[in-house]
Amino acid sequence: MRGRLKSKIIIALCLVLLIAVLYCNWKFEVVAINPCYGNEQCELKVMTWNIHCFEGADKKRQKEIANLILKVDADFVQLNEFNQDSCKVMDSLLRVKYPFTEEYQSRRWPGDIFYSKRVMSNSGHVYIPIVGKSIQTIKATIAVENDSVQLFGTHMRSNQNYNGITDKKKHRSNVITSYEQYRESQITRCFQADWTKVEVMKSNHPVIVMGDMNDFNQSKPLDILCSCGLVDSWWEGGNGFGTTYHDGWLRLRIDHILHSDKLKLQSIKVIDTNLSDHNPVVAGFSVNN
DSSP, X not given: OHHHHHHHHHHHHHHHHHHHHHHHHHHXXXXXXXXXXXXXXXXXXXXXXXXXXXXXXXXXXXXXXXXXXXXXXXXEEEEEEEOGGGOHHHXXXXXXXXXXXXXXSTTSSSOXXXXXXXXXXXXXXXXXXXXXXXXXXXXXXXXXXXXXXEEEEEEOOOSSSOOOOOHHHHHHOSOOOHHHHHHHHHHHHHHHHHHHHHHHHHOSSOEEEEEEOOSOTTSHHHHHHHTTTOEEHHHHHOOBOOOOEEETTEEEOOEEEEEOTTEEEEEEEEOOOSSSSBOOEEEEEEEOO
């Protein structure tokens, strides 16, 4: 009798634990579960990748990065941490297939660049009307079928080597914890997300926002972007955790592709590679008419 009761208690506790795990996974959007999702037929394929390729970039690695991008054959590619002076080999290979480009600070570290097969209009750096302030977001509009799609490529503040810790904290202690660094950096990311949201809400076209956002799903910066109707592509159609950043044992998903409801997600994948400390994210879309 006691043995049966004990078994029932164990089963009940396991069910409660399973429900709690599933709820937390849903609440914080950790592991996507969409095993049957995916359709390679799409009207627009985009790719975002932090290639970590700046001063002194190795020519062999440049060629390998370019070959991977060309193999994916996306219509539109955004690269973070790209330096034009150091990536001439890669650039020459990509421009054969991607003749249209738009860049921001790509002659400085860390810069960003768009490569597009299609003509871009309304392209350039997202300007904000605050003296001494800017956000690392570039934009472009391209024609897709009977509509146009506006794309925003962003690179939000990193959590590493951030010197913006307040003087009060510096005075209190010379030791800055990783959590303090993360929270201070997130304030800047929220600022960047707020102004990107302003631009997104101005658009009359379907919108894609993508790039290295240096934060997780359900974080404040991502919540700001999603509050204007954008949807996270990985949670919608991905399968598994979808690691985009790897450094030793550390595995994070901090590179994202968000889209408006005027676009239908057809496919989403993360490509595992050791060519950078980030993995590229590729998504395919069709336009909802």
